[in-house]
Amino acid sequence: MKNFRRSYYNAFSRFYDKFVALHSVDTQGALRRFFSDKVPVKEGDFVLDICTGTGSVLLFLREKIGPKGLVVGVDFSRGMLKVGQEKNKMYVNISLVESDVTYLPFKPNEFDAVTCTHAFYELKGETQDRVLKEIVRVLKAGKPFIMMEHDVPKSALIRVLFYIRLFSMGAKRAFYILKHETRTLKGYFRVVKKIPTPTGRSKIMICRN
Ligand SMILES: C[S@@+](CC[C@H](N)C(=O)[O-])C[C@H]1O[C@@H](n2cnc3c(N)ncnc32)[C@H](O)[C@@H]1O
Numbered sequence: 496m497k498n499f500r501r502s503y504y505n506a507f508s509r510f511y512d513k514f515v516a517l518h519s520v521d522t523q524g525a526l527r528r529f530f531s532d533k534v535p536v537k538e539g540d541f542v543l544d545i546c547t548g549t550g551s552v553l554l555f556l557r558e559k560i561g562p563k564g565l566v567v568g569v570d571f572s573r574g575m576l577k578v579g580q581e582k583n584k585m586y587v588n589i590s591l592v593e594s595d596v597t598y599l600p601f602k603p604n605e606f607d608a609v610t611c612t613h614a615f616y617e618l619k620g621e622t623q624d625r626v627l628k629e630i631v632r633v634l635k636a637g638k639p640f641i642m643m644e645h646d647v648p649k650s651a652l653i654r655v656l657f658y659i660r661l662f663s664m665g666a667k668r669a670f671y672i673l674k675h676e677t678r679t680l681k682g683y684f685r686v687v688k689k690i691p692t693p694t695g696r697s698k699i700m701i702c703r704n
Pocket of ligand 1 (some may be wrong): 504547551571597622
């Protein structure tokens with residue numbers, strides 16, 4: 496199943512950026528800029544972006560951590576990472592790593608922030624739990640996990656697509672996440688705060704211990 500998902504993302508990688516720009520009306524990267532502004536990091540910090548895809552958010556995060564910091568993007572799709580490599584290759588403070596996020600190939604307490612944009616709902620229920628454990632392990636004490644996800648869309652057609660995506664993680668988990676997302680995150684983090692985004696289509700969850 497995982498190999499199927501990986502092949503799907505590899506095929507999707509060729510037109511993924513164009514699809515996102517259309518879907519989120521985000522041609523200028525305004526939403527990613529807004530997200531990155533909410534990530535509380537400073538010059539010299541280490542940031543990990545899980546399920547980074549083509550690494551679009553890395554371009555914004557790298558500006559915040561400067562030349563002495565490092566932003567690491569992890570993804571299991573070689574296709575997505577190849578597109579990301581092309582986009583990010585001129586920056587020394589960006590690194591891309593091929594890995595399944597259920598095992599993060601890093602030492603404990605290594606990162607000043609972990610981020611994840613529009614990917615968490617695509618992970619299966621048990622995968623989400625394993626990933627959350629891994630995020631807690633690699634974060635330095637008190638440092639945040641910041642996640643951006645689609646909120647329930649107002650338009651009926653987009654809402655159907657949203658539910659299809661959500662239910663691809665399994666019906667039980669989908670219902671649970673819809674009702675108890677904050678509670679799920681609170682299983683791993685002491686403080687969970689929800690922030691709306693200017694588009695009204697996505698939400699940001701800031702979690703820390
Ligand atoms: C919808 S894309 C989001 C990409 C990016 N974060 C963005 O905002 O554009 C989901 C990404 O998650 C990755 N992914 C899904 N399951 C994964 C897993 N178990 N390990 C690593 N990456 C995974 C896919 O390869 C894909 O690139």
